[in-house]
Amino acid sequence: xxxxxxxxxxxLCPLPVIRTQDKVKQLKAGDxxxxxxxxxxxxxxxxxxxxxxxxxxxxxxxxxxxYSITLEVGx
Amino acid sequence: MSKQxxxxxxxxxxxxxxxxxxxxxxxxxHVEGINFFTGFCxxxxxxxxxxxxxAKPKRNNALWVAEQLxxxxxxxxxxxxxKKVLINPKHGYGAHMNPCLDCKxxxxxxxxxxxxxxxxxxxxxxxxxxxxxxxxTKSKMPIVSKQSGADDLLLRPMCAKNLPATRPEIEGxxxxxxxxxxxxxxxxxxxxxxxxxxxxxxxxxxxxxCFLTDKYYSARLVDLWKSQGSKDYELDDVMLLKxxxxxxxxxxxxxxxxxxxxxxxxxxxxxxxxxxxxCTSHTGPLALIDGEPSAExxxxxxxxxxxxxxxxxxxxxxxxxxEKDGSERTIQIKPLKSEDIPKEWYV
Numbered sequence: 001x002x003x004x005x006x007x008x009x010x011x012l013c014p015l016p017v018i019r020t021q022d023k024v025k026q027l028k029a030g031d032x033x034x035x036x037x038x039x040x041x042x043x044x045x046x047x048x049x050x051x052x053x054x055x056x057x058x059x060x061x062x063x064x065x066x067y068s069i070t071l072e073v074g075x
Numbered sequence: 076m077s078k079q080x081x082x083x084x085x086x087x088x089x090x091x092x093x094x095x096x097x098x099x100x101x102x103x104x105h106v107e108g109i110n111f112f113t114g115f116c117x118x119x120x121x122x123x124x125x126x127x128x129x130a131k132p133k134r135n136n137a138l139w140v141a142e143q144l145x146x147x148x149x150x151x152x153x154x155x156x157x158k159k160v161l162i163n164p165k166h167g168y169g170a171h172m173n174p175c176l177d178c179k180x181x182x183x184x185x186x187x188x189x190x191x192x193x194x195x196x197x198x199x200x201x202x203x204x205x206x207x208x209x210x211x212t213k214s215k216m217p218i219v220s221k222q223s224g225a226d227d228l229l230l231r232p233m234c235a236k237n238l239p240a241t242r243p244e245i246e247g248x249x250x251x252x253x254x255x256x257x258x259x260x261x262x263x264x265x266x267x268x269x270x271x272x273x274x275x276x277x278x279x280x281x282x283x284x285c286f287l288t289d290k291y292y293s294a295r296l297v298d299l300w301k302s303q304g305s306k307d308y309e310l311d312d313v314m315l316l317k318x319x320x321x322x323x324x325x326x327x328x329x330x331x332x333x334x335x336x337x338x339x340x341x342x343x344x345x346x347x348x349x350x351x352x353x354c355t356s357h358t359g360p361l362a363l364i365d366g367e368p369s370a371e372x373x374x375x376x377x378x379x380x381x382x383x384x385x386x387x388x389x390x391x392x393x394x395x396x397x398e399k400d401g402s403e404r405t406i407q408i409k410p411l412k413s414e415d416i417p418k419e420w421y422v
Contacts, residue, residue, distance in 0.1 A: 010344045012314065014112055014135050018152050038344075041135065048138045052147055065340065 003032040009066070013041040017049050020071075024055065027073045032058065034070045042067050080248045081105040082230070083190055084199040085182060086148060087284050088136025090277040091233055092201030094268050096144055098232040099199050102249045106199070108148040109189060110137040111182050113157040114313045115286045136278040143274065153185065154310050161287070162306045166218075171293035173285060175209040176218065183223035190228070197228045197243045204234045205259045213237070233257050233265075286317065295321055298422045302326060302366065311345070315363075318342065320383070321422035324375055328366030329422065332383055347399055352380045355405065356393035359384020374408060381410035 006023050008016035016037045023033060035046060040062075046069045047057045054074035061068045084096035086108035100106045141148035160181045164174030179202075186198045202211050202219075210219070216238060220229045227242040235244065236256035244251040257264045269277060286292040295316040300306045302323070315331055319338050323329035331349075333339035339361045342351075349363040350373070362380045364373070377394040386392035387410045394406045 014110075014116070014137075014150050015152070017135065017138070018112060018150050021150060045135045045138055048134070048142050049148070052138070052141050052145075 001030050001032065002027070003034070006033060006035045008035055008037045008039075008042070010038055012039050013045050016042045017045050020046055020049065021053075024053075024071075024073055029073055029075045031073045032070060033073065034068055037067045037069075038065060040067060042069060046071070079105055080197075080243070081107070081195040082197050082199050082243075083107055083109050083149075083186055083193075083195050084146075085186060085201070086110050086137045086140055087201070088138075088140055088278055089201070089284060090262075090265050090269060090274075091203060091206070092199075093140045093144065093274065093277060094265060094272070095199050095201040095232045096140075096146065097272050097274075098254065099230070099249060100144065100146070102253060104249065106144070106146050107195075108137070108141045108144070108146050109186055110148060110150045111153045111157075111185060112150060113161075113178075113285070114154045114310050115157075115161075117284050117286055136284075140277075143276075149189070151185065151189075153181075156185075157181070158308070169209040169288065171288055171290055172296050173209070173287040173293075175207060175288075176215055178285075179210045179219050180222045183219055183225050183229055187223060187225045187228070196248065197230055197241070198225055199230050199232060201233055202231045203257050203259075203265075204237055230254075286313075292316060295422050298323060298329075302329070311348070315345070315365075319362075322379055322416070322420050323422050324379065324420050325372060328364055328368040328372055328376065330362050330364055330376055330379055332362040332380060333360040346397060347401075350399065351397045352377055352394050354381060354384040354386055354392050355395045357384045357386030357389065359386065359392075374406060377406045377408045378411040379416065381408055382413060382416065384410070386410060387413075 006019060008019050016035060016039060020035050027033060043060060050057050050071050056072040056074060057069060058072055059070040082099055082104050084092060084106050086092050096106050138148055160174055160177045164177040166176040169175050183198060190198060204213050220226055230241045230243050232254045234257050235254035237258060240251060243249045299312060318341055319334055320332045321329055333342050342361050342363055345363055349365060352362045353359055360383050364376055368376060373396060380394055381392045391407050391409055394408055395403055396406055397403050
C-alpha cells in the first residue's frame with residue numbers, strides 16, 4: 001500500500017475532482033490518497049465522486065480555508 | 076442470451092439529461108455518465124469563491140445527478156481542446172459568446188471517441204427539440220449527429236419519437252415506444268416525468284450551465300480579446316472573468332477589484348502573476364492590475380482602488396503596490412469620486 005498526496009490548492013471544482021480521478025487511475029486498490037484543496041466544494045464533491053466510483057473516504061479535515069480529504073482506492 | 080448493451084449519457088447536471096439517462100436505464104441498458112469541463116461551466120465556481128454565496132449548496136450537480144441515478148460519472152478536462160471551439164466556431168455564436176451548436180458537436184464527438192475506446196454501444200443526450208434556439212432545433216439535430224461522427228449512435232430519448240429511428244432503436248437495443256416525444260420550451264412534461272420517476276430535487280439553471288450564455292461574462296471575454304489583440308485565453312483568464320469588479324480605465328490595463336472577502340482570498344493566489352494593490356491606511360479590497368500599466372497609470376489605478384475602500388471620502392489614503400516579484404511601495408493618493416469613474420470603464 002502506498003500513500004500519496006495531491007496538491008489541488010487554488011483549483012475550483014470540478015478540477016480537484018478531475019485531478020483526483022486522474023491520480024486514482026495511477027494507483028492500485030488499497031492505496032491511499034490525500035487531496036489538499038482550497039475550494040470548499042470538494043468536501044461535497046470528492047466524497048460523492050468516491051461513493052459513485054467505489055472508493056472509500058477515510059478522513060476529511062478543514063483548517064484555515066484549506067480542506068483535506070484522504071481516500072482509499074477501491075477495487 | 077443477448078449482449079448487455081452499454082450507453083454513455085452526457086450529464087450536464089440539469090433535469091433533461093438526468094431524465095434521458097433514466098429513461099434508457101429503465102430499459103435495462105447499462106448507463107454511465109460523462110461530463111466535460113470546458114472552463115466555462117457555471118457549476119459551483121463563483122459559489123466557491125464568494126463568501127456571500129455560502130448559503131447556496133456547493134454540490135456539483137453532474138456528480139449529484141450521477142449519484143441519484145446510481146451510475147458512474149467520468150469528468151473530462153477539455154479546456155485546451157475547447158479553445159478551438161470557442162475561438163473559431165464554424166456555426167458562429169448565439170446571442171452572446173456561446174458557440175452552442177459547435178459545442179454540442181464537439182461534446183458528442185468526444186463522447187463518440189469515448190464509446191469506441193471503452194467498448195460502449197451508443198450515446199444519450201438530454202436534448203429536446205425546440206428547447207434551445209441555437210442547438211436544439213429539429214434542423215440542427217441531424218447536423219450534430221453527422222458532424223460529431225456519432226451518426227445513428229446518438230439517441231435523444233426525450234424527443235426520439237419526433238426524430239428518425241437511430242441504431243439502438245432499429246436493432247431493438249431500446250424500445251422506441253418507451254421513448255418520448257417532447258418538444259418546445261415548456262418544462263411541464265419534464266417536471267411530470269420527474270414526478271413519475273420519483274425525482275423531486277433537481278437543478279434548473281435559468282441561463283443554462285455555461286457562462287458563455289451570460290451577457291456580462293461575454294462582454295468581459297470580448298474585452299479581454301480586444302485588449303490583448305487576439306482571440307486567445309488561458310484557464311486563469313476565464314476564471315478571473317468570473318470574479319470581482321472589472322474596470323478598464325485604458326486599453327493597456329484593467330483592474331480586478333475584489334467585492335468581498337472570499338473574492339479577495341481568491342485573488343490573493345494571483346499576486347505573483349499580477350501587480351496588486353490594497354489600501355493600508357483604511358480597510359479596503361485587494362485589486363489585481365492586468366496588463367502593462369505605466370508608472371502614471373498606477374497612480375490612476377490606485378485612485379480607483381481607493382474609491383472602493385473605507386477611506387473613499389478621505390483627503391488622502393495609502394495604497395500599497397506590490398510588484399510580481401514581491402517588492403512593495405506605498406502611494407499616497409486622493410480617492411476618485413464614484414461620479415468621476417466613467418460608466419464606460421466598467422467591463
